[in-house]
Amino acid sequence: MSRSSKHSGVGRRSALRFMGLGGVLTAGGVGAGVVAKDLIAPASASAADGHLSLTSGKAVEGLGVPSFAPGGRRPKYRRASWTQQFQSGHGWKADGAGTASSNLNDTTVFTRGSQATRVTTQGNGVQSSLRRTGLAPMNLTGKMIRLIFRVDDVTHLGKIVLYLGSGGLKNTFTWRVHNHAKTGANYVQSGEWVTVHLQWADVASAAGTYTLSANGEPSVKTGFTDFSFAVYDDAGGAVTYRLQAVELVPDTTSVFPKGVVSITFDDSHKSIHDLARPVMDPAGMPGTIYNIADAIGTGSFLSIAQMRSLQDSSGWEMAGHSYATSAHTASYEKLSAQQVDDDLRTLREWLVGNGFTSEHFAYPHGSFQKTTDGVPVDLLAARHFTTARSIVSETIESFAPAMPYRLKALTGVNDGSGIGGTTLAKVIGAGGPLDRCARSGDWLILCLHKLVAGTPGASTEISQAGLGTLVKEIEKRGIEVLTVQEAMEYYA
Template sequence: MGGTGGVALAGGGAWVGSTVAAQPAAAAAEAAIGGLTTPPAYAPSGRRPKYRRATWSQQFQTSHGWNAGGTGTASANANDTSVFVRGTQSVRVTTNGTGKQSYVRRTGMTAQNMTGKMIRLVFRVDDVANLSKLVFYMGSGSLANYFSWTFHAHSTTAANYVQSGEWVTVHLQWADVTSAAGTYSISAAGSPSTKTGFTDMSFAVYDNAGGPVTYRLQAVELVPDTATVFPKGVVSITFDDSHKSIHDLARPVMDSYGYSGTVYNIADAIGTGSFLTVGQMRSMQDFSGWEMAGHSYANATHTASYPKLTAEQADDDFRKLREWLVGNGFSSEHFAYPHGAFQKTSDGVPVDLIASRHFTTARSIISETIESFAPAMPYRLKALTGINDGSGIGGTALSKVTGAGGRLDRCVNSGDWLILCLHKVVEGTPATSTEIGKAGLTALMKAIDDRGIPVLTVEEAMASYT
């Protein structure tokens, strides 16, 4: 890396701070992990997917030919050498705080065929305090015709995929396209009217009209998409929190379809109250092929979430959890953040960086776009959560997944890795968004089966690219 590129994270992201970026790589890595330099007893194997080589790439080096503009732009430097993560420069743009569109754009390029490809973006927002949303446009006729992806809408309360001062990698697949204009259209099943002939691209940023945002664009690339390995996409069915109902109600339903799931477990809860026992976990793993993954070691950690802890406390809980899983015969190296929270610890260390010391992936509950192969950032896996067949209880209505043009249709027609996050299964009608009825779960499994979408555990899915 050159200049102030920062410390690279798995999957293409990086954490960059002004004090860290100026140090040699080894020292910066130590500083970024908060001084936690002793290797854990059970470190992850590192079985991560290989880096996907781009079939077309714009890395924004000298003479790149893209222009910054839009009514929301205050200033820009198309050849900024102060902060970058590839080569010797990136594009820097600062918005004007009006909520209007600011962009980095090029039109009239050689036409691209996007069949079997997805878009890879590498970018950074210096401070997300005033960020509203990020949108990517791809089209023709100087963008008179376009498809768009709204791939980030910033939240003031929940964990955000895009965080201040970090280089972020995002994959945009056809299953995630949000709108069309001009001669382009999206079918009722969520399929684009064309995947060829694209000459125009635009990376757009909107602030929240509360102040300016400075962003930096490093790469726009095309890489092979999920459909090149899974033509119908792939689904992973995951359950959080170790509820006993996963064994008693979910397992029999999924057994009837030959499906295995991933359970993200709280070690402290196992063998207590209405939670799984070690024996039930082993039975599911050994006789039905389920994956027993990690969610937290201590109940108190799950309740608080890792960002409320110091880096040392978080690392200790990760270590105990990993040792507990290995010590009880569970082979999974995968993890899910309690409440989906992977922001910085109370003393300023990114939780996903600490997770990488102990696990091979970590799953969030962010679903602005659906996950891909290979994942853009394995320690921020995206998942659709709150799926239920209730009424008036919030979450994600089951019909949004199983209905026409829903997530399953988009998965089978365009290809993606659809990670579903469930919690408790109930016999009757669910009362909260963290419950799904047995009837609803059965309907979900049938909908997946009817479409012929393969179902893999997270561990199995990741093995497809290692």
């Protein structure tokens, strides 16, 4: 993509939209008198001006300095009330018939202190684990668990599970930390240190004397003495994993005792204005729209006037999804790092140039893997935006997010049956995401797309009546609705 092409820069159609604001556009923070065309960074910007360094130490060449860098509203780091960082004398052991070898004091690869643990599985699909029993009893009321770990190569990764319990793990609660998909975006990727927050809303099952109610309420939240971090390969090959930290950090039940829901919409459909807004406005619920700039003002998509009305009159957030329709269709992992960075840059310029204040972004198709030349897409997004939303939904998102550039969201919410996605019945049913959000104080991000007046026919559609039901169920539970921008600003 050349910087002068329609699909990599602010093209002629977008320039006309800028002029529609009243002629010459100035940019606050850039300098008085700066016109729209001057907001575009020159194509000749050198790597020294805006290079991105990877973990390998290699710099990504040719990336200019972002025209509008993130404003710094990143979440405060939540200090641990209890921590195990796997330094010398940690007392954990490798276990399980699926374990081939281990080094519990590995000084070759770590991200804290001077060492971490390392375990390699057998490649037989059987549980391998790092565990510790007999700790002093812990109270996890008002707490969530923070894990920091790494899988060297995820090719044969099956799943990761955490067990918390007592009695030598005879009594346990189980969290599904990660289920690895062979295709699509995965929260856990090869060779990366990953942070995961596990909340009470995410408990999957109970054993021994522990139980879960029909609404997913755990029978106890105190007296825990045992941990087991378990990894299963896919029985097709071995996996090497490293555990750096297991910690307890405060949750936000004291701030939002019934949690927060963010209702987000992808792709800029006009039906969001025409059908969603009349349902959400009376309830005082703002939404976040992740927009494709190139589509605005065409066909069945939003106009700038509608976007501005939603933002200025109803408190909605106008966030970014892609600049070029072609980039969205292709998905960023099918493009080079330069092409992705260009699309992100011009998207941010377009948002700022048209008076939209959001610094938040959602990946096209939820994909944040590597570009065709091997650059992680989430690192590129971090150059231009404060958060980036995925469509990973293994666990509910937390305050603060464990990884702000991999925000988790429940996608494809619709009121259909047999059309894919996530049915409304699953979201609002007993023990479902709304119930769990309301009792755990966490952050449930919902991803919707297109509204229809009648019966939805695809996983990306929800009826106006279905959205009305969702709004009523949120109101009934007393859950606060915030835009992504509002939620992040609250904890910045």
